[in-house]
Amino acid sequence: MVTKSASRFAPSPTGRLHLGHAYSALRAHDLAKAGEGRFLLRIEDIDQTRCRPENVDGIYEDLRWLGLNWDRDVVFQSDRHSAYVAALDRIVAQGLAYRCWCTRAEVAANIDAPQGNAQPVYPGTCKGRRDAGDGRPFSWRLDVAEAVRRAGDLTWTDVDAGKIEATPERLGDVVIARKDAPAAYHLAVVVDDDWQGVTDVVRGRDLFDSTHIHRLIQHILDIRPPAYHHHKLIMDATGTRLAKRKQAPTLAAMRADGVDPEALVAGLRAGVLPDGFCFSD
Ligand code: GLU
Numbered sequence: 001m002v003t004k005s006a007s008r009f010a011p012s013p014t015g016r017l018h019l020g021h022a023y024s025a026l027r028a029h030d031l032a033k034a035g036e037g038r039f040l041l042r043i044e045d046i047d048q049t050r051c052r053p054e055n056v057d058g059i060y061e062d063l064r065w066l067g068l069n070w071d072r073d074v075v076f077q078s079d080r081h082s083a084y085v086a087a088l089d090r091i092v093a094q095g096l097a098y099r100c101w102c103t104r105a106e107v108a109a110n111i112d113a114p115q116g117n118a119q120p121v122y123p124g125t126c127k128g129r130r131d132a133g134d135g136r137p138f139s140w141r142l143d144v145a146e147a148v149r150r151a152g153d154l155t156w157t158d159v160d161a162g163k164i165e166a167t168p169e170r171l172g173d174v175v176i177a178r179k180d181a182p183a184a185y186h187l188a189v190v191v192d193d194d195w196q197g198v199t200d201v202v203r204g205r206d207l208f209d210s211t212h213i214h215r216l217i218q219h220i221l222d223i224r225p226p227a228y229h230h231h232k233l234i235m236d237a238t239g240t241r242l243a244k245r246k247q248a249p250t251l252a253a254m255r256a257d258g259v260d261p262e263a264l265v266a267g268l269r270a271g272v273l274p275d276g277f278c279f280s281d
Contacts, residue, residue, distance in 0.1 A: 005037030007200045008193070009063075009070070012044040013055035015244035017062045017251050019277060020204065020234040026268050027231050028202035029068045040196055041070035045078045046181050046188055062251040065261050075196060077188050084183035087191045088140060088176065091220055096147045097140045097176060100126040101133035121172030139184070140177040144168050147216055156215040158208075159200075159229045166215040174213055190214050194223045202229045205280070206241070233280040234273065241280065 007028040011021055032039040043059070045051040063070070091097045102110070102125055111120040127143065147168075154166040176187040183191070189210075193201060201211075208230045218225050233241050242248035254264070259274070267273065 005032055005035040005199045006040055006197050007032040007037065007202050008040040008042050008196060008198050009068075010042040010044050010189070010192075010203075011059055012047070012050075013052060013059060014047070014050040015055060015250075016058050018242045018244065018248040019251070019254075019273070020242040020248070022062070022066055022251055022264070023234055023268050024202065024204060024231065025063060025068055026066065026265060027229070028200075030269070031200055031202055031229065037199070038071040038197075039068070040072055040075070040198065042075045042192060042196065043077065044185070044188070045076055046178065046183060046185070048078065048180070051078075058252060062255075065251065065255055066265055067261065075192065077183075077192065080188070080192060080195075081182050083191055083195060084177070084181075084188055087187060087221055088182060091142070091176065091187075091217075092140065094220065096143050096150075096220060098127050098143055098173075099129070099133065099138040100141045100173075100175070101129075101136050101138045102126060121170075122174075124173055127173065137179040139175045139179045141173040142176050142186075142213070142217070144171070144173050144213075144216065147220060151216060151219045154215050154219055156211060156225050157227050158211075159227050161230075164211075166212045168212040168216040171209055171213050176217070186210065186213050187217060190217045190221065190223060193226060194218075194221075198226050200229060201226050202231065204233050205230045206233060234277055235280055237276045237278075242277075 009025040009028050011017060029039045041063070043056055088097070106125070107122060110123050110125055122141065126141070155163050156166055158164050174186050175184045178184045211228050211230070215225055235241050236248065240246060255261070264274065273279065
């Protein structure tokens with residue numbers, strides 16, 4: 001049997017969608033449909049402190065406004081905790097994760113930001129700690145150096161850039177389970193893409209570095225890696241990348257302003273952005 005392709009759009013309901021999301025969803029949708037595959041929708045709502053149910057309704061509304069229909073039931077990460085617990089247990093049982101009691105402020109104060117490295121790296125403060133942290137809540141961090149040592153050379157495929165050698169060290173010992181949830185983004189995304197049968201991960205270039213970590217987690221969990229497509233990002237007139245926290249103009253606002261969704265989608269497909277926006281690079 002030939003495996004049908006499947007792509008997904010995986011927004012976090014921490015705010016309303018903007019043009020960058022529309023572009024990402026459209027790329028994922030069109031890629032799946034070109035191969036008669038499935039376009040899946042996953043709501044990444046692990047961080048319950050920041051996710052809001054009204055934003056989930058907003059995501060449905062915005063996708064429908066763009067004319068993008070998804071296949072199968074929507075998957076909510078908040079329903080998937082037992083799968084994350086099982087995956088985390090496997091990683092911990094292999095001695096590849098350690099507890100971390102650091103607060104955000106402590107991490108920020110101790111962070112290493114090596115030259116030329118886009119992301120600050122956690123310096124391993126809690127690695128090797130044997131105490132119980134006075135019963136305070138803890139997160140789990142991946143012991144990247146040990147995991148890489150055992151895994152040996154790993155590669156993954158970026159459809160545009162080709163075969164990439166995995167260098168997960170660039171992100172350091174990332175959190176794989178939050179203090180308040182049995183997973184964090186890096187673990188949940190790998191477990192869910194596999195469980196949903198995603199063959200093609202389509203997402204922005206801002207997540208390119210994360211893919212190195214995802215490849216390592218896939219290896220630890222015996223998961224076959226999908227193909228990756230990291231598309232250009234959209235910026236506003238000031239050259240700032242669109243982001244919810246930076247109050248990027250939302251699709252809801254565009255709709256209220258009378259923007260024609262068919263023209264917008266046709267433009268995005270042709271790589272033409274509305275006035276006031278441009279692509280990165
Ligand atoms: N949930 C992530 C976001 O909203 C996307 C995750 C992914 O595509 O891997 O940025």
